[in-house]
Amino acid sequence: MVQYMKTRLDASFAALSDATRRGVLEQLGRGDASITELAEKFHMTLTGMKKHVGVLEQAGLVATQKVGRVRTCKLGLSGLEEEAVWIERYRQLWDARFDELDKVVEELKRKEKVDGRKKRE
Structure with a gap:
């Protein structure tokens, strides 16, 4: 199969x-x-x-x-359902990866702001 x-x-x-x-x-x-x-x-x-x-x-x-x-x-009779399922599975995987990347970027931005304040003091 x-x-x-x-x-x-x-x-x-x-x-x-x-x-x-x-x-x-x-x-x-x-x-x-x-x-x-x-x-x-x-x-x-x-x-x-x-x-x-x-x-x-x-x-x-x-x-x-x-x-x-x-x-x-x-x-033809093939309606691309299996192909759509395959694409959707990888779309979800990439969405999850981009969500994790967004979290990392936000954390880095937060640390950058905190570090910037410490240098000014």
Whole structure:
């Protein structure tokens, strides 16, 4: 299970690391589109768009269906829930670390004020 999740997260984050692929997901969020329509929208070749769609499809973020000569893309069944949980866990970790850092900084400021008063006296 852990290995599957790791592989899935790797595929998802790799797919999301590219601006064009994120744009494709945004576009498909508005409605299904053919690879030709997506290629035109992003000013790229069909071959280039097929590669992007393939990466998204492998990650489960996009599903395609071929009818005749037209391959239509739609959002996949993977809703990024596991990815959101992973991100949230690390966001909480970093929030806690920054809270601790804030305490250290405040303590240093307090000591600095006290030390400054002692030097004046």
